Amino acid sequence: MTAMKKAYSVDQQDIAAIFEEIGTLLELKGENPFRTRAYVNAARALEGLQGDLRQLADEGRLTEIKGIGADLAAKITELLATGRLKFHETLVASLPPGLMDLLRIPGFGPKKAKVVYERLGVDSLEKLEAACRNGSVAQLDGFGEKSQHNILAGLALVRQFSSRHHIHTTRAAAQPLLAALRARAGVLRCEVAGSLRRQCETIGDVDFLVSARPEDAPGIMADFVASPGVLSIGAQGATKASVVLEGGLQADLRVVSDAQYAFALNYFTGSKAHNIALRARALKLKQLSLNEYGFSPAAEKEKSAKELGSRIPCRTEEELYAALDLAYIPPELREDQGEIEAAAAGRLPRLIEPGDLRGTFHCHSTWSDGRMSIAALANAAQGLGFAYLGVADHSRSSRQAHGLDPERVRQQAAEVRALNARFARQGFRIFFGAEVDILADGALDYDEPTLALFDYVVAAVHGGFTLSADAMTRRICQALAHPRVTMLAHPTGRLLLEREPYAIQMPAVIAAAARHHKIIELNAHPYRLDMDWRLWKHAKELGVRCAINPDAHSLADLQYLAYGVGIARKGWLTSADVINCLPLQEVEQALERLRPPAHPAG
């Protein structure tokens, strides 16, 4: 294995975070806003960068990254070489550490933070609260009683809720509101926009978009802010309202005319980076300015599309993209990660859809910690229209999950054989697998004769979390090299949203999977949706196939496959990249190819 040791453990995500922070700090200091934005833009560029930043730096090609010039290239080089950035440290030291916390308050940005800091010496949430309570904030220029009151309300929210929410809980909260909006008289078209429509793993807030006649808008708005579950109203105007739902989720509603709907849907779906790139394209290609109301001639700034209607009317987003000579770009891809170039060249993939799944793997039965028998799981899979289902119960070291010893594995194998004899007539098959622990030394939890009983083996990490990132990565790569391993389970093992993923080096793991022709599991369980979608794009580029697995313990868990498909779509995956999309016979052949012959008798 190649040495994975690095001089300093900063990667491009760390550098992006530092640039992001520099942007905020410069804003707090009242720096030139365009200089500030340059750092934020550079952070975005680094977050989405495919390939090896260190290699680019070594080859002196950092300035080839859009948004990185000579100055930022030098700062990246300094970070890679020393793990630190003098400029950043000086900047951090020049401001009190608690100042950044103030920005978490809704409606409270860098300019206001700067004022309360310079005029009142407020440099923490606690001091801000005290300053509001003794009335001194309301005395400041540009502030008043209302601002002071809103800051106190915002402080309470910050303390009560964290700022991002899982797609699973967000969709559950959004569903009834969406249904109510669609059912309301006067609502012509209605859709969820924003990061939820883009199928992002975590959601900052929910955006609803409605088209309606102007005279209907106020009533729709009033009903929305009075919906069940609304905790507080942040803003309510003629076309826009913003509320906080129980659980701390923010929900925004925009109402536009039906002629504006396609433009607004596109605009509010984002991402921001995608929107900016689209507008730049409209200006360059058509000399048209694009906003949420339509296209307008760039030369006539004062006459907007809002007043005159769009220069190019579009009823749907398909028409909007066509007006820019682009193929329709699915929401999941709208991250300015090459999708516009691909759409222009007609090279967009046909993304995987939920209906493409023919089966799934990694389901737990009552043999270990699942709640359904194997037969019940198989029936549920048939109910979903699947042609196969892989059972993969825990190996013996996972004692808390009633992992199976070799003797019970043999008993389970017999049950699966008996069931398959019955299911074969219906063209359905149960694949017999196991979720086998990767032990501390990188070895597998069963001996060779036991491993040879399985149709496939899912290797999984369930312990040793105190290992260093390098050691954990080596351990996983070693398991991937094992001939009996078919796929790697929940690679980043993010058990809960609030917890950090295991500190492993995913690019190295993906490279190992490519080297050994192994499959990487895209775990669809909402609390384990793991691997950033950018890594799936990277995996695809290396030809690594994935398996979208529910890690199911109950019937309800099988529904989670939809989340896995969403993440797969964000990673540009097509049905060809996902083994679950193969028909039964081809899966049998594929698993057989990955499976070494059993040892000769003896």
Place this chain on the structure above:
DNA sequence: GCCGTTTTCGGCCCGACTGTTTTCAGTCG
């Protein structure tokens, strides 16, 4: 601080809402 078919200076996406203002700045998306 970046960028360039307007290329080494002078721009940098655009609009709604709020609260403070009497015409606008700040924040947000």
